[in-house]
Amino acid sequence: xxxxxxxxxxxxxRNALESCLRFxxxxxxxxxxxxxxxxxxxxxxxxxxxxQAMENITFYALGPDIRARGLEESRIIDGIRIVDYAGFVDLxxxxxxxxxxx
Amino acid sequence: MKYGIxxxxxxxxxxxxxxxxxxxxxxLGKGHEVFRVFFYHDGVNNGTRLGVPPQDDRNLPEKWSSLxxxxxxxxVVCVAAAQRRGLLDADEAKRHGKDADNIxxxxxxxxxxxxxxxxxxxxxxxxxxx
Numbered sequence: 001x002x003x004x005x006x007x008x009x010x011x012x013x014r015n016a017l018e019s020c021l022r023f024x025x026x027x028x029x030x031x032x033x034x035x036x037x038x039x040x041x042x043x044x045x046x047x048x049x050x051x052q053a054m055e056n057i058t059f060y061a062l063g064p065d066i067r068a069r070g071l072e073e074s075r076i077i078d079g080i081r082i083v084d085y086a087g088f089v090d091l092x093x094x095x096x097x098x099x100x101x102x
Numbered sequence: 103m104k105y106g107i108x109x110x111x112x113x114x115x116x117x118x119x120x121x122x123x124x125x126x127x128x129x130l131g132k133g134h135e136v137f138r139v140f141f142y143h144d145g146v147n148n149g150t151r152l153g154v155p156p157q158d159d160r161n162l163p164e165k166w167s168s169l170x171x172x173x174x175x176x177x178v179v180c181v182a183a184a185q186r187r188g189l190l191d192a193d194e195a196k197r198h199g200k201d202a203d204n205i206x207x208x209x210x211x212x213x214x215x216x217x218x219x220x221x222x223x224x225x226x227x228x229x230x231x232x
Contacts, residue, residue, distance in 0.1 A: 034117045085128035093103045100229040
């Protein structure tokens with residue numbers, strides 16, 4: 001039973017992403033949206049934690065929210081997949097449930 | 103797939119109401135069914151027709167109304183949250199002795215039971231908020 005977790009806060013503003021990563025189970029996915037996309041950037045304090053989590057969960061980030069913040073997709077951690085809103089919908093359909101970390 | 107959508111923030115408090123709109127439009131665009139969109143807490147502020155945003159700003163209540171008209175969407179505003187924030191339909195305005203109502207076309211006021219039902223009926227309940 002795979003869960004799609006959505007995180008919409010920057011990890012430097014609130015601890016939603018870190019809380020989320022404590023509860024993810026292997027095979028589940030995390031989608032970073034809104035200010036949450038900041039967590040997808042390379043070379044941050046959190047990047048090693050994400051790299052470790054990527055061993056058994058899949059990370060996605062919402063492309064329109066990355067671009068809306070002036071962030072280049074080239075600055076995103078390798079292996080984090082970028083999706084648009086249609087891709088977001090596909091992810092909710094592919095997983096058994098969606099958990100928003102507000 | 104059948105979706106239930108929950109919107110917990112207003113158009114001027116957080117990006118979440120924009121994300122909810124784009125997600126809903128994308129789901130409908132892919133041929134999914136949206137059983138209901140439930141507006142809760144400050145999310146009820148998406149349902150006023152009396153907002154006059156600047157012309158170069160997006161008008162979310164209008165966008166929701168138009169999406170509802172195109173797809174026969176059920177846009178439900180939580181009654182308790184709506185009363186606190188001055189969002190009224192004609193019946194509620196009359197019942198509380200107010201001189202105007204402001205609910206946008208396509209929205210209706212109802213209770214939390216509608217959220218519970220959406221949770222039961224929908225294959226996926228997707229929550230947007232702050």
